[in-house]
Amino acid sequence: MINKKIEPYLLKVQKPGRYVGGEINSVYKDKNEIDVRFAFCFPDTYEIGMSHLGMKILYSQFNSVPYIWCERVFAPWIDMEKLMTEKNIPLWGLESGDPITDFEFIGFTLQYELSFTNVLQMLKLAGIPLRSADRTELKQIVVAGGPCACNPEPIADFIDIFFIGEGEEVDLEVIELFRKCRNEGKTREEFLFLCSRIEGVYVPSLYDVEYNDDGTIKSFSAKEGVPQKIHKRIMMNMDNVFYPEKFVVPMIEIVHDRVVQEIFRGCIRGCRFCQAGFLNRPVREKSPETIDRQCHALCRNTGYDEISLSSLSSSDYTKIRELLDRLTLWSVDENVSLSLPSMRVDGFDEEILSKLKTVRKSGLTFAPEAGTQRMRNVINKNVTEEELMQTCSVAFFGGWTAVKLYFMIGLPTETYDDVLGIGTLAQKVVDCYYRNENRQKGKQVKVTISTSSFIPKPFTPFQWEPQDSVEEIRKKQMALKDHITTKKIAYNYHDAEVSYLEGVFARGDRRLCRVLEAAVERGIHFDGWDECFDYEGWLEVIKDCGLEPDFYVTRRRGFDEILPWDHLDYGVTKKFLLKECEQAYKNTTTPNCREKCSGCGAAKYGGGVCYEKRKTVVS
Amino acid sequence: MKNVRLWYRKDGACRFISHLDINRTITRALQMSGVPLWHTEGFNSRMYVSFALPLSLGFRGEYESVDVRLLEDDYPTDVMIEKINGCLPEGLCIYEAGESLMKPGDIAYAHFIILITAELYSPEEILACAQRILSGERIVTEKKTKKGAVKEVDLKENIVRYNLELSGSAVKLDIVLPAGSVKNVNPSLLTDIIEKECGCDIFTDVTRVRLYDDNFELFR
Numbered sequence: 001m002i003n004k005k006i007e008p009y010l011l012k013v014q015k016p017g018r019y020v021g022g023e024i025n026s027v028y029k030d031k032n033e034i035d036v037r038f039a040f041c042f043p044d045t046y047e048i049g050m051s052h053l054g055m056k057i058l059y060s061q062f063n064s065v066p067y068i069w070c071e072r073v074f075a076p077w078i079d080m081e082k083l084m085t086e087k088n089i090p091l092w093g094l095e096s097g098d099p100i101t102d103f104e105f106i107g108f109t110l111q112y113e114l115s116f117t118n119v120l121q122m123l124k125l126a127g128i129p130l131r132s133a134d135r136t137e138l139k140q141i142v143v144a145g146g147p148c149a150c151n152p153e154p155i156a157d158f159i160d161i162f163f164i165g166e167g168e169e170v171d172l173e174v175i176e177l178f179r180k181c182r183n184e185g186k187t188r189e190e191f192l193f194l195c196s197r198i199e200g201v202y203v204p205s206l207y208d209v210e211y212n213d214d215g216t217i218k219s220f221s222a223k224e225g226v227p228q229k230i231h232k233r234i235m236m237n238m239d240n241v242f243y244p245e246k247f248v249v250p251m252i253e254i255v256h257d258r259v260v261q262e263i264f265r266g267c268i269r270g271c272r273f274c275q276a277g278f279l280n281r282p283v284r285e286k287s288p289e290t291i292d293r294q295c296h297a298l299c300r301n302t303g304y305d306e307i308s309l310s311s312l313s314s315s316d317y318t319k320i321r322e323l324l325d326r327l328t329l330w331s332v333d334e335n336v337s338l339s340l341p342s343m344r345v346d347g348f349d350e351e352i353l354s355k356l357k358t359v360r361k362s363g364l365t366f367a368p369e370a371g372t373q374r375m376r377n378v379i380n381k382n383v384t385e386e387e388l389m390q391t392c393s394v395a396f397f398g399g400w401t402a403v404k405l406y407f408m409i410g411l412p413t414e415t416y417d418d419v420l421g422i423g424t425l426a427q428k429v430v431d432c433y434y435r436n437e438n439r440q441k442g443k444q445v446k447v448t449i450s451t452s453s454f455i456p457k458p459f460t461p462f463q464w465e466p467q468d469s470v471e472e473i474r475k476k477q478m479a480l481k482d483h484i485t486t487k488k489i490a491y492n493y494h495d496a497e498v499s500y501l502e503g504v505f506a507r508g509d510r511r512l513c514r515v516l517e518a519a520v521e522r523g524i525h526f527d528g529w530d531e532c533f534d535y536e537g538w539l540e541v542i543k544d545c546g547l548e549p550d551f552y553v554t555r556r557r558g559f560d561e562i563l564p565w566d567h568l569d570y571g572v573t574k575k576f577l578l579k580e581c582e583q584a585y586k587n588t589t590t591p592n593c594r595e596k597c598s599g600c601g602a603a604k605y606g607g608g609v610c611y612e613k614r615k616t617v618v619s
Numbered sequence: 620m621k622n623v624r625l626w627y628r629k630d631g632a633c634r635f636i637s638h639l640d641i642n643r644t645i646t647r648a649l650q651m652s653g654v655p656l657w658h659t660e661g662f663n664s665r666m667y668v669s670f671a672l673p674l675s676l677g678f679r680g681e682y683e684s685v686d687v688r689l690l691e692d693d694y695p696t697d698v699m700i701e702k703i704n705g706c707l708p709e710g711l712c713i714y715e716a717g718e719s720l721m722k723p724g725d726i727a728y729a730h731f732i733i734l735i736t737a738e739l740y741s742p743e744e745i746l747a748c749a750q751r752i753l754s755g756e757r758i759v760t761e762k763k764t765k766k767g768a769v770k771e772v773d774l775k776e777n778i779v780r781y782n783l784e785l786s787g788s789a790v791k792l793d794i795v796l797p798a799g800s801v802k803n804v805n806p807s808l809l810t811d812i813i814e815k816e817c818g819c820d821i822f823t824d825v826t827r828v829r830l831y832d833d834n835f836e837l838f839r
Contacts, residue, residue, distance in 0.1 A: 008822050017635050024648070251708055252640050301651070303652075
């Protein structure tokens with residue numbers, strides 16, 4: 001239902017289709033027959049949020065419970081925001097068109113640090129007090145989950161409950177507890193206290209932090225009766241885990257406008273920069289039967305003609321051939337094309353290629369991540385130059401003429417040789433194309449290299465490392481740019497200032513809450529968008545709050561320091577991360593989970609890859 | 620194989636999406652409906668759909684059509700309509716399906732009903748402004764050509780007929796303008812001028828009600 005107050009103004013803003021709802025498969029319920037209204041907020045625009053798989057899963061799951069009505073809410077773009085403020089129209093849910101102000105739950109998914117300001121901005125637009133302490137009744141429970149909940153401290157003052165780990169079970173347990181508490185006439189405090197005892201729930205207001213004079217953490221303590229350590233929740237049986245049969249099908253074009261099918265969670269590789277790889281351990285696969293059934297249902301219920309098989313490293317799916325065989329049995333006849341993002345350089349062969357090509361040819365992208373073998377060993381990206389060349393040969397042989405390569409700069413122990421090595425590697429790919437007899441005649445090769453700036457993240461072996469300064473990153477970007485002499489190679493790089501700001505919040509502490517609040521007060525938000533990003537403004541806010549950004553970004557942390565996220569447990573032990581960090585300094589790689597168990601700690605969940613029979617083990 | 624012209628209404632939430640998005644949304648609904656429709660046979664095979672005349676974002680349409688090709692000649696029309704409607708979002712609804720009697724290229728005129736309101740002005744005041752504009756000898760505005768150049772057009776000479784009157788709390792402009800691939804005049808060119816004349820924000824609610832060919836025969 002279109003919000004009636006906003007309807008007359010819809011033609012005054014860009015892309016009004018973002019604000020009207022009404023899409024096929026969106027869920028409508030009778031307000032009088034439900035107990036709990038849940039506003040599922042994505043702190044970015046409709047096009048970004050609607051592409052997010054987690055939201056699709058939880059939206060369907062919440063709405064499968066008769067007493068819950070879950071609605072979608074996205075951050076209105078600045079033109080709409082201005083109108084809403086002028087006309088005094090509070091943020092509304094797309095399904096009912098009702099203001100979300102008095103909803104029982106306001107949930108946020110935290111996918112990237114630069115969306116933190118949008119979380120606050122959305123609360124503000126909804127007319128909900130920003131600080132948890134200022135919300136006193138048993139409603140407006142603000143919850144958050146997602147990868148950035150692994151260091152929730154920079155937004156801890158605004159969120160009542162964080163969900164640590166995977167949300168499918170814990171979210172519903174909390175909602176059920178809420179319902180019970182409300183029936184029993186309990187207070188907000190009583191409810192939050194009881195919540196803190198559910199595994200996977202972190203209630204930040206029940207913990208106190210003390211700081212040393214140098215700004216590091218002196219102590220982090222739980223209030224009485226509250227667990228000191230918060231353990232992540234994890235779904236072990238992927239064939240039983242809830243997966244929607246329908247997606248809401250957007251009417252305007254979104255970023256990932258296709259069926260997204262999860263094939264497994266976690267990653268066996270252990271690349272040392274990759275937070276997702278450590279947070280989501282151990283690897284748990286869905287069976288080909290389940291994936292096939294879910295894909296087919298989704299295509300039928302949405303009308304999409306493209307499926308993306310999603311995971312952290314698609315070619316590591318153990319039954320990839322069996323799966324592609326199954327899918328192509330119907331996908332070809334139904335004009336549905338398949339794509340496999342996140343392919344590894346070493347997991348690519350002609351057979352897979354031909355299956356992907358059956359309907360439509362998509363682009364090829366690989367992520368060697370670093371330009372030299374030494375650097376790749378440091379980050380444990382176990383890919384060799386030969387493998388990359390082999391893969392590119394196969395691709396060029398198959399008729400591809402464009403390849404995209406992703407790299408990072410600013411990695412620990414990096415030298416200029418490593419940076420320039422990226423350009424050299426790209427040149428070798430170009431040479432590989434012209435050596436290929438079977439290349440498309442008369443067509444030029446196009447190699448696009450993109451470098452992002454490395455940001456050390458919590459729960460990775462590099463969590464103690466300093467991040468490169470803005471100046472250092474720029475110097476490296478320019479050096480690489482000058483090193484490339486051919487037009488066959490295009491070079492794109494990330495803005496160093498954006499990465500710096502991300503670095504502040506990635507490993508920040510609770511003192512940053514007041515920075516976020518002050519930033520939003522000054523109108524700073526949508527930091528992930530070039531047209532809104534205000535670096536100078538940010539530096540000023542941080543300074544005015546009496547903090548030093550370099551403390552969070554470029555400082556090397558001591559191995560014995562209490563880190564702001566130490567009270568959370570994602571299965572991987574700190575001891576293991578430390579060992580991995582030392583291995584990195586020695587340029588030594590660690591075998592992947594299928595080759596050899598390295599004892600990261602995730603085996604305690606009792607399933608997944610940790611208990612698979614290894615090929616190298618003679619049984 | 621049989622060509623079929625599907626007639627639909629565009630309204631509600633779908634009023635706020637662009638022609639390109641309408642195209643995508645309808646194509647997906649057709650795919651989802653399971654109605655046996657023909658796909659093109661080129662390298663990038665896709666469902667064949669052809670829209671008679673795009674409708675601007677924000678406009679309602681009561682007489683919109685899209686051509687498809689049925690693979691089964693005797694596929695029942697009512698079943699087809701029901702299946703497709705079950706897959707369309709709020710605001711899109713097919714109400715008829717039949718043979719295409721004219722080519723989309725034959726479309727020459729469109730009939731619009733436009734309701735105009737404003738926050739600061741009464742309907743009488745808007746009516747006066749609109750009357751001033753419409754009764755002028757010429758209504759000159761600038762229009763961007765496809766090549767990006769700006770050219771001056773006189774809307775007055777393009778207006779086939781119009782009627783302006785008060786309708787409740789709004790001003791109702793009933794107007795026929797050239798439309799189609801040869802010459803097309805978007806009514807928003809006119810409402811923009813009226814907005815300028817009023818000197819305040821106006822809200823327009825535009826509905827395209829009918830399409831005609833050169834001889835003012837209803838497009839079928």
